[in-house]
Amino acid sequence: MEIKTVIVDDEPLALEEMDFLLKELSDVRVVGRARNGLEAVDVVKKTGPDLLLLDIQMPGMDGFGVLKQILKKGRAPHVVFVTAFDEYAIKAFEFNAVDYLLKPVEKRRLAQALEKARRVLAGSGDRDRDREGGGDGRLERLLATLERKLEPPRKLTIKVGGRYMLIDAREIIYATVEEGAIVVVTDSLAGSSNCRTLDELQQTLPGDLFWRAHRSHIVNINRVREVLPMFKRTYYLKMADPKAAELPVSRAQISRLKELFRF
Structure with missing residues (x-):
């Protein structure tokens, strides 16, 4: 058969x-x-x-x-x-x-x-x-x-200083790895996630909204402000956070980048 x-x-x-x-x-x-x-x-x-x-x-x-x-x-x-x-x-x-x-x-x-x-x-x-x-x-x-x-949890716990803040997953602009910790950035705060890895964090986020653009970060595709072409056909994403962070896109994700933003 x-x-x-x-x-x-x-x-x-x-x-x-x-x-x-x-x-x-x-x-x-x-x-x-x-x-x-x-x-x-x-x-x-x-x-x-x-x-x-x-x-x-x-x-x-x-x-x-x-x-x-x-x-x-x-x-x-x-x-x-x-x-x-x-x-x-x-x-x-x-x-x-x-x-x-x-x-x-x-x-x-x-x-x-x-x-x-x-x-x-x-x-x-x-x-x-x-x-x-x-x-x-x-x-x-x-x-x-x-x-x-x-179903992703409605709230995520983020540690900011000595306080534990509860945020809606959709508030996240991006998450990245800094000195072994998972750092989550929103419009109003940046703090450490209680997730041990980006893979673990990604599993709690809506799959239609968040994209693993690089092994070191996850981005909210609705909060990408600009796609920046760089040398040798590489790209960075300028995010819509208060510091306008610029995050690299891995070469393996460039085709997905072009599909998402249609260029």
């Missing part, structure tokens, strides 16, 4: 790597690729895949938004998530019998996920595929569970 597969990931290198790994599997045929949520919905509609390898954290429409749009169409493929979420979130995937892959994706783990997909597809058949939401409602239950468990 051939497994028609669509890959969705906003990172070009991750997309290429997944495509390369899948081509080594004789019964898997990649029928479409997408680098953002809108493309993903369109590609799924056009190709009708059996399997969707779906990144969760993407600017604009994230993986959850993709699922919502697909469910509205009344016909959904089976889903394997590609995610950087923590163990607490992973339990939600396991509970709903949908597989997941942690980044960076290992060849062995991908093979296991595809074997599980084969078993699920062999047991579902066309009857389940034609019913709304992937047959037995697995996708609806998955989405409901994830939205409950993974």
Whole structure:
């Protein structure tokens, strides 16, 4: 049985790597690729895949938004998530019998996920595929569970001097690493996050609003004031904070930069 597969990931290198790994599997045929949520919905509609390898954290429409749009169409493929979420979130995937892959994706783990997909597809058949939401409602239950468990907290704790301030996540202009600490900057304050790493902080922020522009910082895309071209096709972001911070964009994120700001 051939497994028609669509890959969705906003990172070009991750997309290429997944495509390369899948081509080594004789019964898997990649029928479409997408680098953002809108493309993903369109590609799924056009190709009708059996399997969707779906990144969760993407600017604009994230993986959850993709699922919502697909469910509205009344016909959904089976889903394997590609995610950087923590163990607490992973339990939600396991509970709903949908597989997941942690980044960076290992060849062995991908093979296991595809074997599980084969078993699920062999047991579902066309009857389940034609019913709304992937047959037995697995996708609806998955989405409901994830939205409950993974909803970003309304408030984040920031230490400023000897005080602990509570801020709304959307107030953050950017977060960066300074001397091993995660520093969060808003219009009115700059303080240390209680998160240990930028990865941990990113998991608490709305995926449609915050972008990991560099390994050392996360930016609020609505608070970028200017894109500054630099030498050798590199770029800096001038932020809309009181000090007008200028933050570098990593070379790996330049294509995403151009997609986000359309230049």
